[in-house]
Amino acid sequence: MPMTVLNIEELLKKEHVFKQLSVAELVEHAIRNKEGVLAENGALSVETGKFTGRSPKDKFIVRDDSCEMHIDWGHVNQPMESDKFEQLLQKVLRYMNEADQLYYTEAAAGADTHFTLPVRVVTEYAWHNLFAKQLFLREYPTVAAFEPFTVVYAPHFKADPAVDGTNSETFIAMSFEHRIVLIGGTEYAGEIKKSIFSVMNYLLPQQEVLSMHCSANVGHGGDVALFFGLSGTGKTTLSADDSRQLIGDDEHGWSHDGVFNIEGGCYAKTVNLSREKEPQIFDAIRFGTVLENVVLDDARIPDYDDTSLTENTRAAYPITAIDNIAIPSRAGHPKTIVFLTADAYGVLPPISKLTKEQAMYHFLSGYTSKLAGTERGVTEPEATFSTCFGSPFLPLIPEKYATMLGELIDRHGVTVYLVNTGWTGGAYGTGSRMKLSYTRTMVNAAVNGLLADIPTEEHPIFGLHMPIEVPGVPTDLLNPVKVWADASVYEQQATALAQKFTQNFARFESATDAIKAAGPRV
Structure with a gap:
């Protein structure tokens, strides 16, 4: 007897799906589910298991007629065949259908309404949903430039490489035809953020908008500065300047009208963080923030100098936690x-x-x-x-x-x-x-x-x-x-x-x- 074919809309109708919970409710669920604990500063402290960073060798783009001729295929953009993706999608949806609870939120990417992507996020963990709520723009657009993308995140579902066409049990598979990102086999939440950034890096240039991995700020005279750099070079630190307003700390678009933030939050590295060196970031970490792999002492005070779990310790918080920000997140x-x-x-x-x-x-x-x-x-x-x-x-x-x-x-x-x-x-x-x-x-x-x-x-x-x-x-x-x-x-x-x-x-x-x-x- 053939298995029932599921789709995301049917999954979202199930009673075990918690929809559009507030930050406080998601924190409560995460603690109740033993996904993390509250730190002394009010942040939710979580650990991501053996994956404390992205898994680039497990990232795939589904090869289909819509994107075949546009993608720079290779070791970065590895192809996955459509039939393998559809098979994997069904496995993940069946797994999610049997989960004790799921979490769903609606958000967006792209602060310029001419180039906004609606984003829907379905997760097994409450804290992953909290992460998405803090990192993306909160307002789900009723009218948008692009059709919505849905992220389906099942951290404990493991792929079978021999059957599913993956390189390991872990996968981040992106389909432009189905407008879905499937994530499994890893608990590292950064995969949510970077998968949608990859989507925008595909969509925006086709609209004559340069998508950029950079931070941006603006002076009181309207002078905009962009800061490009890889992890650990000081991109977030140097763009957080008391004398200038922060547009965003990591992902931006540059259109004919100017620069706009793709995100609604910040994902700051916290290794060796101190109030003296980086006051804006230090003070932004409060209730609602997600602290990843930061060691807490017996009093649950974060020890940002302790890298025993990883050097890639992170804090995810909304950009509104920074005092001097540009509102809306756009400039010239x-x-x-x-x-x-x-x-x-x-x-x-x-x-x-x-x-x-x-x-x-x-x-x-x-x-x-x-x-x-x-x-x-x-x-x-x-x-x-x-x-x-x-x-x-x-x-x-x-x-x-x-x-x-x-x-x-x-x-x-x-x-x-x-x-x-x-x-x-x-x-x-x-x-x-x-x-x-x-x-x-x-x-x-x-x-x-x-x-x-x-x-x-x-x-x-x-x-x-x-x-x-x-x-x-x-x-x-x-x-x-x-x-x-x-x-x-x-x-x-x-x-x-x-x-x-x-x-x-x-x-x-x-x-x-x-x-x-x-x-x-x-």
């Missing part, structure tokens, strides 16, 4: 763009100005470095290149996003800076981490236009234009070779890093000669 066109990199080789200058071609080169490169001890098997710094500072979330070819960025830089006369928040005076283990106070001073000077008329000198290998002075920053710090004990050792290290850049960029065969020439000289 950027005046300044800052690319952030944590260079563990101690080679790159703390700040340098880029030409448009250099900006496109470094955007396509998306460089930072992994540190020893942060991942199993990493014993010394490793150069990491993530295209457009967000490679895992880009369904289209990278050149599409880079070309759009270059056109927007030209059209709006944007100044672009590369800022190294990593090491100086030597590589990791020898040199020291750039002082956050100096980095803030340099970034503020760039964003406020104070570097516009300051002369620069050119880096001999990377060709970067380094300001000869920045008020409030030691002059010698601005040229990295001057703070190394041995200039010849610095040159060797810089040449080695430049070769890594060149080797990585060789894959961008369609880049123009001008962009290729904007890279380091090896």
Whole structure:
């Protein structure tokens, strides 16, 4: 006898589905279900099991006629055949149908109503639903630019790789035809956020809107700044500035009208968090916040310095928990763009100005470095290149996003800076981490236009234009070779890093000669 075919609408009619619960109700359910505990500061503290970060090798896009010709298929965008997805969908829906309780919320992505995506989230855990409520926009649109996407999250359902076409028991499978994201085999809630970001990275460029993995803020004069950077480079920290209003901390669109936040919340790293260094983030963590994998002491006070569970400790809270935010989360066109990199080789200058071609080169490169001890098997710094500072979330070819960025830089006369928040005076283990106070001073000077008329000198290998002075920053710090004990050792290290850049960029065969020439000289 054939199995009953289920759909999401039928599932949502079941009595065991709790719909549109408030933040307080979701916290109550999570505690009652023993999913987490309340921390001393009122946040819900949870642990995500063996997965304390995303699982990129388990992410798939369903291959169908609607997207076949658009997706940049490969190890990032792995294909899943339609029949395998439909089979897996039925298995997950049957599993969810038998669950003790489910949670459902309606939200949205895209603060510009011309480009809003309705988002529906069905979860097995109450805290996953709370996470979605805090991270997405709260208001579900009655009229929207795109048809809704539904996230179905079953953390304890495990796929059978031999039958389901997955690489493991874990899966994040996205279907543009069915407009569904299936997540299973992992408890890490970041998969919810990043799957919808990937959807927007597919939809927005088709509407001539550049989707960006960046934070954004705006000054009192309407001057907008964007901050691109991979995890750990300071994107959230540096965009949270008391003198400027926060538009958003991680995901944005750039349309003909200006910049808008894709999200309604913040997903901040909390490792080594303190009120002294990051007061806005510290004070935003309160009742309703989800703390992931943060160790609590006996009094349930968070110990942000304890990384025994993971270095990727996180806090998810609504953007309204930050005092000085832009309402609504929109602003005009950027005046300044800052690319952030944590260079563990101690080679790159703390700040340098880029030409448009250099900006496109470094955007396509998306460089930072992994540190020893942060991942199993990493014993010394490793150069990491993530295209457009967000490679895992880009369904289209990278050149599409880079070309759009270059056109927007030209059209709006944007100044672009590369800022190294990593090491100086030597590589990791020898040199020291750039002082956050100096980095803030340099970034503020760039964003406020104070570097516009300051002369620069050119880096001999990377060709970067380094300001000869920045008020409030030691002059010698601005040229990295001057703070190394041995200039010849610095040159060797810089040449080695430049070769890594060149080797990585060789894959961008369609880049123009001008962009290729904007890279380091090896």
